[in-house]
Amino acid sequence: MKFYAGLRPWSCVLIVIFTTSVAGAADLPSWNDGLAKTTITDFVSRVTKVGGPDFVPPDERIAAFDNDGTLWTEQPVYFQGAFALDRVKALASQHPEWKTKEPFKSVLVGDMQPLAATGQKGILEVIAVTHAGMTTEEFSKTVSDWIATAKHKRFDRPYVELVYQPMIELLQYLRANGFKTFIVSGGGIEFMRPWTNKVYGIPPEQVVGSSGVTKFEEGADGRPVLMKEAKIEFIDDGPGKPVGINRFIGRRPILAFGNSDGDQQMLEWTAAGSGPRFMAIVHHTDEKREYAYDRKSHVGKLDKAWDEATERGWTLVDMAKDWKVIYPFEKQ
Amino acid sequence: MKFYAGLRPWSCVLIVIFTTSVAGAADLPSWNDGLAKTTITDFVSRVTKVGGPDFVPPDERIAAFDNDGTLWTEQPVYFQGAFALDRVKALASQHPEWKTKEPFKSVLVGDMQPLAATGQKGILEVIAVTHAGMTTEEFSKTVSDWIATAKHKRFDRPYVELVYQPMIELLQYLRANGFKTFIVSGGGIEFMRPWTNKVYGIPPEQVVGSSGVTKFEEGADGRPVLMKEAKIEFIDDGPGKPVGINRFIGRRPILAFGNSDGDQQMLEWTAAGSGPRFMAIVHHTDEKREYAYDRKSHVGKLDKAWDEATERGWTLVDMAKDWKVIYPFEKQ
Numbered sequence: 001m002k003f004y005a006g007l008r009p010w011s012c013v014l015i016v017i018f019t020t021s022v023a024g025a026a027d028l029p030s031w032n033d034g035l036a037k038t039t040i041t042d043f044v045s046r047v048t049k050v051g052g053p054d055f056v057p058p059d060e061r062i063a064a065f066d067n068d069g070t071l072w073t074e075q076p077v078y079f080q081g082a083f084a085l086d087r088v089k090a091l092a093s094q095h096p097e098w099k100t101k102e103p104f105k106s107v108l109v110g111d112m113q114p115l116a117a118t119g120q121k122g123i124l125e126v127i128a129v130t131h132a133g134m135t136t137e138e139f140s141k142t143v144s145d146w147i148a149t150a151k152h153k154r155f156d157r158p159y160v161e162l163v164y165q166p167m168i169e170l171l172q173y174l175r176a177n178g179f180k181t182f183i184v185s186g187g188g189i190e191f192m193r194p195w196t197n198k199v200y201g202i203p204p205e206q207v208v209g210s211s212g213v214t215k216f217e218e219g220a221d222g223r224p225v226l227m228k229e230a231k232i233e234f235i236d237d238g239p240g241k242p243v244g245i246n247r248f249i250g251r252r253p254i255l256a257f258g259n260s261d262g263d264q265q266m267l268e269w270t271a272a273g274s275g276p277r278f279m280a281i282v283h284h285t286d287e288k289r290e291y292a293y294d295r296k297s298h299v300g301k302l303d304k305a306w307d308e309a310t311e312r313g314w315t316l317v318d319m320a321k322d323w324k325v326i327y328p329f330e331k332q
Numbered sequence: 333m334k335f336y337a338g339l340r341p342w343s344c345v346l347i348v349i350f351t352t353s354v355a356g357a358a359d360l361p362s363w364n365d366g367l368a369k370t371t372i373t374d375f376v377s378r379v380t381k382v383g384g385p386d387f388v389p390p391d392e393r394i395a396a397f398d399n400d401g402t403l404w405t406e407q408p409v410y411f412q413g414a415f416a417l418d419r420v421k422a423l424a425s426q427h428p429e430w431k432t433k434e435p436f437k438s439v440l441v442g443d444m445q446p447l448a449a450t451g452q453k454g455i456l457e458v459i460a461v462t463h464a465g466m467t468t469e470e471f472s473k474t475v476s477d478w479i480a481t482a483k484h485k486r487f488d489r490p491y492v493e494l495v496y497q498p499m500i501e502l503l504q505y506l507r508a509n510g511f512k513t514f515i516v517s518g519g520g521i522e523f524m525r526p527w528t529n530k531v532y533g534i535p536p537e538q539v540v541g542s543s544g545v546t547k548f549e550e551g552a553d554g555r556p557v558l559m560k561e562a563k564i565e566f567i568d569d570g571p572g573k574p575v576g577i578n579r580f581i582g583r584r585p586i587l588a589f590g591n592s593d594g595d596q597q598m599l600e601w602t603a604a605g606s607g608p609r610f611m612a613i614v615h616h617t618d619e620k621r622e623y624a625y626d627r628k629s630h631v632g633k634l635d636k637a638w639d640e641a642t643e644r645g646w647t648l649v650d651m652a653k654d655w656k657v658i659y660p661f662e663k664q
Contacts, residue, residue, distance in 0.1 A: 042447055136578055193582045204582030216571035223604045227577050239548035246468055246546055246558050250525045250536030265548055272555045
């Protein structure tokens with residue numbers, strides 16, 4: 001505070017005012033001109049216009065983004081699923097019993113059918129052995145190591161390179177306009193936090209996701225640890241998303257972006273607030289550059305939320321038409 | 333961004349550098365000179381000194397504060413308890429059966445003994461009828477109305493005036509030095525969020541607390557609502573505090589402030605991280621201006637955490653000696 005007086009504080013104030021209220025096409029270079037882009041920039045212009053009828057104070061500019069299929073690719077399997085299967089393989093030598101025990105036996109020889117056939121039961125078993133029985137710090141390190149080395153088969157690239165360039169630009173554009181950006185994902189909160197800040201500019205405390213129970217204990221060296229238990233605590237999906245938003249953020253977003261039926265209630269919750277609202281869905285229409293799927297997909301099914309979006313005039317982003325590039329590496 | 337070039341951006345950068353690294357006595361005017369104050373300002377100087385051995389990037393300057401007894405008074409009963417009892421009285425006309433049913437019968441005539449005698453059971457019953465069976469929005473409004481009107485008997489002032497002026501200054505001082513301040517309280521998260529931003533400058537998304545289950549439903553008018561159910565979801569107290577910190581914040585604080593045994597594990601968790609750490613306890617030693625209590629108190633018992641603090645050299649703040657004023661109104 002002391003050094004303020006001599007240093008032309010007004011120029012600083014002016015910069016802040018200008019940079020937080022300027023919405024322009026130049027900010028979203030990977031978006032084609034069209035309805036989706038215009039709807040976004042119009043909304044941002046309205047809520048940031050000081051004295052305008054739709055002005056929203058920066059403090060209340062809460063933006064919620066689904067992750068899988070909205071900020072990064074989710075096909076052919078959720079990336080956290082790929083992580084879990086890689087961990088089963090890595091841990092197999094410590095579990096000789098898996099050679100004869102389903103669903104592990106089949107997973108180890110690359111046959112996913114028996115796992116899929118068990119439904120939630122088998123998946124929870126896999127989650128239990130790959131996401132629990134270790135401290136939160138150990139798990140975080142396991143995720144960081146995996147994300148730095150594992151590659152998506154089709155693209156032969158690390159998973160964090162399969163984020164959507166237009167959405168990265170949108171996150172930056174919103175933050176430059178005073179928004180606080182949050183992830184609200186069905187994915188595991190501790191699976192996302194080790195890398196979201198670096199990849200999306202979203203710090204751990206702005207990541208909402210599904211979680212397992214953790215327990216405070218004394219560790220082997222006497223230091224306290226948080227042990228991850230094989231027990232689901234919270235599923236941040238479908239009707240769980242508004243619950244997670246209320247629990248973690250404690251206020252209602254004015255903007256929400258999803259891509260599947262798992263995001264429908266988050267979009268409804270966002271829409272139900274008063275004042276200006278923006279709800280959007282990424283529609284995966286680009287088989288060539290990414291994937292094309294909607295009503296019949298096992299991963300990221302978009303059916304009821306699509307109907308509701310159409311009926312209520314929410315923004316539909318057509319990946320093939322609206323995005324100049326999908327991934328950051330396409331720019332190079 | 334566009335307007336940056338013409339406006340002497342360097343002056344702005346300089347201001348930011350200076351204002352986020354200046355730690356001085358002038359920032360904590362209600363603190364007496366002494367060990368507690370010096371320890372705080374020394375710690376902040378060290379972690380903000382660019383290039384110094386203890387420098388911590390702003391992003392990782394996470395500060396966690398207990399609320400009851402650390403940021404505001406908690407005697408003779410937790411203020412949320414006073415809220416619950418006021419609500420029982422307000423709701424009594426809708427519940428004629430309470431006239432003959434404990435613990436409500438006694439509460440309604442001002443006798444707290446039968447409620448205390450039931451232990452957790454009775455308190456949970458009171459919480460169930462006063463904190464559930466309504467939407468999150470309705471509850472938030474009830475809290476806001478109560479906090480604006482109810483008064484503490486001894487001081488004859490609204491509860492939000494019974495916050496500690498030295499701690500308000502500390503929160504501001506930390507934020508001016510790049511810290512992100514969080515509340516980590518055993519109190520109800522939805523009881524705190526309606527007023528913490530105004531009173532402490534801590535927004536809803538930086539409040540961690542105990543919570544009840546909420547359920548996404550269609551409301552009477554077709555709009556979706558979150559209904560508060562009479563079921564405890566999470567107790568953010570004792571060993572629950574590191575769990576809550578991990579769940580909501582997702583990184584370990586470098587500074588934590590508490591006042592009772594319920595904060596012990598939060599302080600241990602903070603202490604167990606690597607790099608510079610600051611742990612402190614507010615000791616209630618001022619019967620005249622506030623209250624004096626520690627090892628034998630039913631509310632805010634400070635016993636084991638005090639021993640650990642002494643043993644490990646954590647900072648002990650002696651309210652009577654270290655604070656020039658307790659409450660903001662004393663300054664007037």
